[in-house]
Amino acid sequence: MKTLVLSASAAVLSLGMIGSAAAADGAALFKSKTCFSCHGQDANTPIMPMYPKLAGQSADYALNQMKDIKSGARNNGQTAAMKGIMAMVSDDEMKAIAEWLSTL
Secondary structure: OHHHHHHHHHHHHHHHHHHHHHHHHHHHHHHHOOOHHHHOOOOOOOOOOOOOOOOOOOHHHHHHHHHHHHHOOOOOOOOHHHHHHHOOOOHHHHHHHHHHHHOO
């Protein structure tokens, strides 16, 4: 019984660490997926005033925006350039980026 409880506890702790790692990877993904090119290194100083400041956005909101751009559900002049970039970003990567943005 003790072994079962210890195993379950270890599994729960591991899942928590995976979530933390994903959020930490969000910063690296923001850079490697070239998000910073338009939205700024700090996600708060976009290169053009019409581009959104992403820092501090709700993780759910940011994730939904990225998914909508990728799927084409959100389709306007500002999303045209992002659609090609989002094609190279997986759902897990979008989630990690969104979680990281929400911490800024």
